[in-house]
């Protein structure tokens with residue numbers, strides 16, 4: 001399918017908290033591709049807190065659309081194909097590895113709570129954590145032995161996932177620093193293509209990263225929603241502005 005051909009939504013395959021995933025329909029369906037639609041819905045604390053953040057879907061789509069091609073250029077294979085509309089993008093269909101990967105530069109959130117380390121404490125080397133992707137269980141922390149033993153990923157896949165996650169970190173940390181933003185931590189999802197290749201999937205946005213202003217440490221991410229800090233829309237717009245400037 002080339003750029004000039006119209007891509008239309010087929011059947012809804014999955015509706016998550018932040019996005020809808022559709023098959024490609026129309027005259028030229030491609031079973032190797034999905035259409036992802038970004039919604040304005042926001043949830044926190046495993047779906048207990050819910051709201052609409054107006055404009056969030058379009059902003060997170062635009063942010064992901066701006067970042068993924070740059071990751072590709074930096075040698076990180078991703079699911080991204082192209083933007084379709086303000087809220088939609090065309091991606092390669094993958095089989096999602098049910099292991100969420102968190103990379104931390106600075107202690108925050110659950111890491112700080114669990115280990116009693118004050119939020120904002122820089123980590124001398126990045127920490128990669130793994131969680132089982134299960135809404136029912138609240139995405140519990142696991143280690144790689146658990147993922148191997150329960151058949152969620154193979155050893156070569158986990159090695160590749162860790163390597164790619166750190167590569168994403170090595171690209172994004174200076175990328176955001178140049179835009180006056182400290183990248184505190186972020187969550188990634190990976191999937192496998194039919195060929196077996198591991199690629200970065202899902203999104204990178206203020207929903208999935210912690211961003212602090214480099215000067216003031218002001219939060220520019222979903223913690224504004226989680227912690228009722230206000231100014232959620234403004235923070236997301238500000239991140240889009242910084243990411244897409246030059």
Ligand SMILES: Nc1ncnc2c1ncn2[C@@H]1O[C@H](COP(=O)(O)OP(=O)(O)OP(=O)(O)O)[C@@H](O)[C@H]1O
Pocket residue numbers: 014015016017018019020021034079091092093094095096133134135189191201202203
């Ligand atoms: N290229 C892809 N192919 C298949 N599935 C994908 C792809 N990219 C992302 N997904 C999946 O699509 C869903 C996106 O929806 P959303 O982000 O709203 O989910 P969510 O509510 O966060 O729930 P989940 O815990 O399932 O991620 C996720 O389950 C994600 O793993």
Ligand SMILES: [Mg+2]
Pocket residue numbers: 016017018202
């Ligand atoms: Mg999600």
